[in-house]
Amino acid sequence: xxxxxxxxxxxxxxxxxxxxxxxxxxxxxxxxxxxxxxxxxxxxxxxxxxxxxxxxxxxxxxxxxxxxxxxxxxxxxxxxxxxxxxxxxxxxxxxxxxxxxxxxxxxxxxxxxxxxxxxxxxxxxxxxxxxxxxxxxxxxxxxxxxxxxxxxx
Numbered sequence: 001x002x003x004x005x006x007x008x009x010x011x012x013x014x015x016x017x018x019x020x021x022x023x024x025x026x027x028x029x030x031x032x033x034x035x036x037x038x039x040x041x042x043x044x045x046x047x048x049x050x051x052x053x054x055x056x057x058x059x060x061x062x063x064x065x066x067x068x069x070x071x072x073x074x075x076x077x078x079x080x081x082x083x084x085x086x087x088x089x090x091x092x093x094x095x096x097x098x099x100x101x102x103x104x105x106x107x108x109x110x111x112x113x114x115x116x117x118x119x120x121x122x123x124x125x126x127x128x129x130x131x132x133x134x135x136x137x138x139x140x141x142x143x144x145x146x147x148x149x150x151x152x153x
Contacts, residue, residue, distance in 0.1 A: 006082075007082050007084055008080075011078065011079035013075065013077055015074065015076040016112075020071055021070055024068060030067060030069055031066070031068065032063055032067050033063070033064070036069070037127070038058075041055065042055070043055050043056075043097055051082055052081070053081045053082075054080060055080075055097070057077045058075075059113075060073075060074040077105050079101065081100075081104065083097075098134075099132050099134070103132050
């Protein structure tokens, strides 16, 4: 085992709200839609602190009535991420932090949500896994000069 070059140095909760759903039916399946979960992130360099970033994570689970969710909640976390690995170009570090920083905080948030909802009247709620890897950019359409004509037969 060795330590990862990216470390979650500290984190704190800035907002938390959880509500049990009195219409929840334990004998029926819970069916979330992807749109029921909103996840927002922010990353900014901490001035005067080399190789440290502030990462914010906002999670909101607001399922519709048809989802039969036991809970709805929102929480906001702020974390400090630091790079303790070998020197890297700043643009490479930025990409690593934008993907892995929110991922580290999301793990914390999942545990907080599970722990919080376990204290309610219904079974604990575990947030689904998500990915913070940016979508690959779409391939550009070929220019007219690059279009290959199909030979005539």
